Amino acid sequence: MSTKKGRLTGEHFMLGDHACAEGAVLAGCRFFAGYPITPATEIAERMSVRLPQVDGNYVQMEDELASMNAILGASWAGVKSMTATSGPGFSLMMENLGLGIMLETPCVVVNVQRGGPSTGLPTLVGQQDMMQARWGSHGDYEVIALSPSSPQELFDLTIRAFNLSEKYRTPVLVMTDAEVGHMTEKVVIPPLEEVEIINRPEVQKGDIEPDLFRIYRNSPQNSPGYISPMVKAGEGYRIHVTGLTHDERGYPAMNAEANEWNVSRLMEKIRANRKDIIELETDKLRNAEVVVISYGISARTSLWPIEQARKEGIRVGYLRLITVWPFPEDTISKLAKKVNAFVVPEINMGQITREVERSTGGDARVFGVHKPGGDILNPRDVLAAIRKAAAAVQKA
Amino acid sequence: MSTGEMHRSERLRILNYDTPAVSDWETGLHPMDDLLRGERLPHIWCQGCGLGTALTSFISSLKWLEKNRGWDLDKVAVVSGIGCTGRIAGYVRLDSFHTTHGRAIPFATGLKIANPDLKVIVISGDGDIAGIGGNHLIHAARRNLSITVVCVNNFNYGMTGGQVGPTTPHEARAVTAQYGNYEFPFNLPYLATASGASFVARWTVLHARRLTWTLRNALTHSGFSFVEIIAPCSTAYARWNPEGKGLDPENLRRRGLEVMKHYQKVGKIDHDVHPKDAHVKVNNQGEILEIIEGEFLDETRPDFKEAINQRADLAEKYWLSEKGTLDKRKVLTSRKKRVPRKEIQLGGFGGQGIMSAGKIIGMAAAVFNNLQACFTQSYGPEARGGAAGSQVVIASSPIHHPHLTQPTSMIIMSQGAYDKYVADLAPGGVLLIDDELVTLPADHRKDIKTFGISATKIAEQAGNNRAANTAMLGFWTAVEGIVDKDAMQESIAESVPPKTIKLNLDVFEAGHKIGLTIDK
Numbered sequence: 001m002s003t004k005k006g007r008l009t010g011e012h013f014m015l016g017d018h019a020c021a022e023g024a025v026l027a028g029c030r031f032f033a034g035y036p037i038t039p040a041t042e043i044a045e046r047m048s049v050r051l052p053q054v055d056g057n058y059v060q061m062e063d064e065l066a067s068m069n070a071i072l073g074a075s076w077a078g079v080k081s082m083t084a085t086s087g088p089g090f091s092l093m094m095e096n097l098g099l100g101i102m103l104e105t106p107c108v109v110v111n112v113q114r115g116g117p118s119t120g121l122p123t124l125v126g127q128q129d130m131m132q133a134r135w136g137s138h139g140d141y142e143v144i145a146l147s148p149s150s151p152q153e154l155f156d157l158t159i160r161a162f163n164l165s166e167k168y169r170t171p172v173l174v175m176t177d178a179e180v181g182h183m184t185e186k187v188v189i190p191p192l193e194e195v196e197i198i199n200r201p202e203v204q205k206g207d208i209e210p211d212l213f214r215i216y217r218n219s220p221q222n223s224p225g226y227i228s229p230m231v232k233a234g235e236g237y238r239i240h241v242t243g244l245t246h247d248e249r250g251y252p253a254m255n256a257e258a259n260e261w262n263v264s265r266l267m268e269k270i271r272a273n274r275k276d277i278i279e280l281e282t283d284k285l286r287n288a289e290v291v292v293i294s295y296g297i298s299a300r301t302s303l304w305p306i307e308q309a310r311k312e313g314i315r316v317g318y319l320r321l322i323t324v325w326p327f328p329e330d331t332i333s334k335l336a337k338k339v340n341a342f343v344v345p346e347i348n349m350g351q352i353t354r355e356v357e358r359s360t361g362g363d364a365r366v367f368g369v370h371k372p373g374g375d376i377l378n379p380r381d382v383l384a385a386i387r388k389a390a391a392a393v394q395k396a
Numbered sequence: 397m398s399t400g401e402m403h404r405s406e407r408l409r410i411l412n413y414d415t416p417a418v419s420d421w422e423t424g425l426h427p428m429d430d431l432l433r434g435e436r437l438p439h440i441w442c443q444g445c446g447l448g449t450a451l452t453s454f455i456s457s458l459k460w461l462e463k464n465r466g467w468d469l470d471k472v473a474v475v476s477g478i479g480c481t482g483r484i485a486g487y488v489r490l491d492s493f494h495t496t497h498g499r500a501i502p503f504a505t506g507l508k509i510a511n512p513d514l515k516v517i518v519i520s521g522d523g524d525i526a527g528i529g530g531n532h533l534i535h536a537a538r539r540n541l542s543i544t545v546v547c548v549n550n551f552n553y554g555m556t557g558g559q560v561g562p563t564t565p566h567e568a569r570a571v572t573a574q575y576g577n578y579e580f581p582f583n584l585p586y587l588a589t590a591s592g593a594s595f596v597a598r599w600t601v602l603h604a605r606r607l608t609w610t611l612r613n614a615l616t617h618s619g620f621s622f623v624e625i626i627a628p629c630s631t632a633y634a635r636w637n638p639e640g641k642g643l644d645p646e647n648l649r650r651r652g653l654e655v656m657k658h659y660q661k662v663g664k665i666d667h668d669v670h671p672k673d674a675h676v677k678v679n680n681q682g683e684i685l686e687i688i689e690g691e692f693l694d695e696t697r698p699d700f701k702e703a704i705n706q707r708a709d710l711a712e713k714y715w716l717s718e719k720g721t722l723d724k725r726k727v728l729t730s731r732k733k734r735v736p737r738k739e740i741q742l743g744g745f746g747g748q749g750i751m752s753a754g755k756i757i758g759m760a761a762a763v764f765n766n767l768q769a770c771f772t773q774s775y776g777p778e779a780r781g782g783a784a785g786s787q788v789v790i791a792s793s794p795i796h797h798p799h800l801t802q803p804t805s806m807i808i809m810s811q812g813a814y815d816k817y818v819a820d821l822a823p824g825g826v827l828l829i830d831d832e833l834v835t836l837p838a839d840h841r842k843d844i845k846t847f848g849i850s851a852t853k854i855a856e857q858a859g860n861n862r863a864a865n866t867a868m869l870g871f872w873t874a875v876e877g878i879v880d881k882d883a884m885q886e887s888i889a890e891s892v893p894p895k896t897i898k899l900n901l902d903v904f905e906a907g908h909k910i911g912l913t914i915d916k
Contacts, residue, residue, distance in 0.1 A: 008718075011723075033502075052704070053715040062534075070506035072505065073503040073508075076493065077506070077511035086517065099499075162809065184755060184771035185758075185768075186768075202682075205470075233473045234471045234513065239432070239491055240483075240486060240494070241493055242493075252486060304796045304797055319411025330776050
């Protein structure tokens with residue numbers, strides 16, 4: 001297998017969805033299972049052409065339940081895997097996203113968000129699945145979700161999603177949207193040598209006595225957030241994994257104590273590594289009176305109103321959530337003690353706004369700029385909200 | 397963590413298993429113990445349940461394949477869903493995956509495609525495989541991927557207490573069908589065959605030896621193999637139905653055996669029957685009168701992975717073609733002149749290349765002139781058939797807002813697009829039209845600059861009217877001067893089909909020439 005085979009580099013004028021596919025290919029994704037759905041279809045289309053060129057496999061499944069399961073299976077065969085969908089398919093994936101989290105399976109799920117609920121607005125933008133990304137599957141767990149605001153960043157964050165999923169042995173969500181996915185811009189694809197690629201910690205044939213191997217090993221020093229090495233099928237370890245509450249060996253353990261061990265493990269590995277996982281972009285937070293907190297396309301369209309407000313003399317800071325989950329509540333909580341108000345523009349009726357409110361603990365006022373799906377936010381509405389926030393603060 | 401069970405290695409140490417003088421019998425080991433997770437036993441199944449026999453047949457077939465066919469059992473993976481049968485994955489000492497309800501088959505699909513060296517077997521119940529996972533069964537069969545699906549059919553949902561299911565015989569009873577089942581069951585071998593499986597068989601657990609042989613055949617079959625195993629549910633199903641009638645409800649073992657006796661009575665081996673006729677015949681009380689068993693289908697067809705591999709050359713060809721285009725790319729000098737935000741609206745009807753024209757402009761700006769460019773197209777039902785629209789924003793500084801706020805430039809190639817877009821153009825903006833396709837009305841805007849060429853005619857004269865959009869692009873490049881001419885030429889050469897590059901560049905040149913003569 002030639003390692004250079006099918007390797008794309010250089011500058012391209014590329015559709016966001018295609019950039020996502022190229023990011024995946026560069027990150028080492030060699031298995032894609034999916035089901036056509038607007039506006040994510042172009043990711044599948046590109047993968048169906050590209051994967052066979054790099055000795056990978058594309059399979060179009062019968063639905064999104066199957067797609068999600070197929071990528072889990074492929075990941076346990078030792079292959080980096082991905083699926084891509086939009087709202088209705090994302091709902092179907094929730095069942096087995098939970099399985100992926102429970103089995104501690106690296107994989108990437110892309111949601112090119114469109115307007116909802118239900119079939120909603122297939123071709124038009126929305127950011128209405130942000131809370132579903134966090135809480136959509138049943139039970140307690142933590143999740144990693146990233147939010148890009150351009151095709152180039154969709155490319156970059158798809159690579160990062162694979163790296164995080166491999167590092168933390170968990171599904172990672174790329175929560176993009178119809179606007180970014182269907183936008184064509186310049187995308188620079190660097191040579192593989194210049195990109196950081198992380199591969200899962202893995203035990204291979206002969207490393208350990210199979211009887212002593214623990215697929216969900218506790219950390220040697222009980223250090224929180226320890227990621228136990230994985231083993232793929234066929235290595236002679238005769239592993240067992242189950243969606244049931246399980247012990248270190250992956251065997252079912254049906255009691256409250258085991259559930260506490262199991263759930264804590266899933267949550268702690270994300271929580272203890274928040275510093276590494278959370279990525280934020282900030283601008284002029286020092287001395288800011290109002291801070292705009294946003295993500296994805298809404299963060300990008302907030303930049304013009306921020307510039308305008310600054311011209312008007314309002315001290316506006318900017319905080320972009322590149323990582324939306326886990327939520328940077330510590331950062332926002334600290335910031336709330338220094339600034340007077342937050343403005344949170346998003347294409348939904350206030351999902352991340354609630355998280356910001358929760359994080360401020362009442363120390364700062366929060367003004368959401370909300371509308372359901374269909375169009376990107378009007379920059380003038382964001383500008384109006386910044387002005388309102390600044391005025392409300394002065395009055396107080 | 398500990399479940400309180402003794403680990404096998406500890407048990408063996410206590411039993412001094414390492415000492416060769418101690419026989420398997422003395423250690424309490426079964427000859428097939430190395431394929432069972434002893435530390436997980438005893439199993440959860442009821443006395444008289446058929447699953448133990450099904451499991452024995454399965455691991456016997458593996459043992460045989462290991463011994464006689466040189467199988468490396470490290471390469472065997474078992475995937476199961478939820479339910480009584482689903483627990484098999486937890487008892488076999490093989491790589492084993494206990495997934496969600498109904499989803500074992502797609503999980504196995506991913507496992508097998510990603511590593512074709514694995515032998516992947518799905519073992520799950522009838523509710524799991526034919527009920528909640530029925531869609532996955534038919535599609536996996538259709539793909540003819542080389543996995544084996546073993547469906548243990550006990551005619552009801554056992555683990556949850558015996559509810560009616562997709563295989564419960566008509567008029568049989570269940571907890572949720574106490575007045576008799578008014579639905580009709582699947583004939584699973586027929587369903588699998590019709591869906592595209594290339595190996596299909598059915599046995600009851602009474603026929604354990606034949607079942608073992610069949611499992612060997614299924615496991616070595618190339619393509620999708622499906623084996624239905626009919627097994628007694630001594631607790632739930634037998635309680636409600638004639639097969640277990642009059643038997644002591646406490647004596648499950650006896651009840652299971654009575655059902656097995658019944659299978660002996662009603663089982664009929666017929667390998668040659670069409671799967672359509674491989675029935676489980678019942679009377680009007682739901683009592684089973686006949687079960688047709690055998691290996692009904694064994695065909696050789698290319699499996700899924702072979703079908704993929706056959707296309708490897710084509711994938712390589714596509715790649716070389718894409719790479720060839722990119723390798724030919726020239727590096728142009730970045731545009732030095734600063735470009736303030738420019739918004740370009742393109743409009744026409746489907747088939748005129750409105751999308752590709754917009755993309756060509758964007759690529760010329762972004763890739764060859766090193767400007768910022770953002771290209772979007774109008775999606776949605778309104779964009780189909782009638783007016784097609786695409787938009788490009790070009791600027792030297794980052795484009796925060798990707799949509800047009802007020803277009804400064806328009807390329808319009810149909811009357812419909814003119815009607816739709818012209819009012820949006822900024823005062824003083826430039827409107828370029830194909831003047832044979834757009835008739836300006838008497839009240840046409842006076843506050844904009846309007847220029848027209850016969851783009852479609854130019855393209856027709858060059859030999860292909862589909863190149864009309866490149867004539868408009870040439871015209872636009874000369875009139876607007878936002879993007880350099882050579883950048884546009886490179887962008888066209890990279891975007892159009894290789895055979896039409898020269899034609900398109902000629903048409904572009906013709907449009908450009910006229911554009912230079914325009915008095916702005």
